Amino acid sequence: MPELPEVETIKNQLIPILPFKIEHVYFSPLTNRLVKQRDFDLKNHTIKNILRHGKWLIFNLSPSGHILSHLGMSGSWRTSHTPLKDKHGHIEFIDYTKKQNGVLTYVDPRRFGHFYILSAENFKIKEEQLPIDVSSSDFDEDHIAEIFFRYPNKILKPFLLDQKAFPGVGNYMASEICARSGILPTRLIGEISADEIEKIKKSIGIVVSGAIETKGTTFSGGYVDANGSKGEGVKHLVVFYQNFCQMCLERGKLTKVIKTTLAGRGTYHCPRCQK
């Protein structure tokens, strides 16, 4: 599933093709299910800028309006010089003025992605409902403490996957955040100290930026970035999918990583580094 770093990577790869004038619009018959709200016809609107919020891509349009794009399990936006003709290409925009990368295609084999095409007014309402993004400067220790204070009985690692609290954090990132914070994934939120909250804040920063640097991580589902290549984020992982804890290895110690299933999701931790 594309997580925050993958979505950020796709965003960064689309920025160079902007502004992009949507002179031709194609929606496959299957997109009726994907497009949840369509306030206006996109034709002749120009994509001026693209932002990321959690796992959402937000296309800002000129003269007005926005596209909110959630990539679901396997969605991606691809750029190409000529139409992709991919059988999973569900949305196609063409800017005929461009000699290169004039075609923008939304490809989604599993079709769990979704879209909102919103007027400025309706976008404002939607935007207010979006929680603070984990990579935003507002997502600080105080904000984490406030969230934790409200849910003392939750278990740390599954709680990190709650998209209303930690938008953009996915399964491998949650294991990595616990590991880098030195906290067991099974710990109760109510028992996490202020010092540990500081560590969690730092770890979120490291995991998010490390993964963005290497263009995200692919384990399954078939995420590809806007150029059609898979991420290499696996190089940065300290426990997830690792036989031995990479933090211990750095200190010359060999500790086997323990794999468990927590709230139905594969979870990895180091028994030496995490308390």
Ligand SMILES: [Zn+2]
């Ligand atoms: Zn370790």
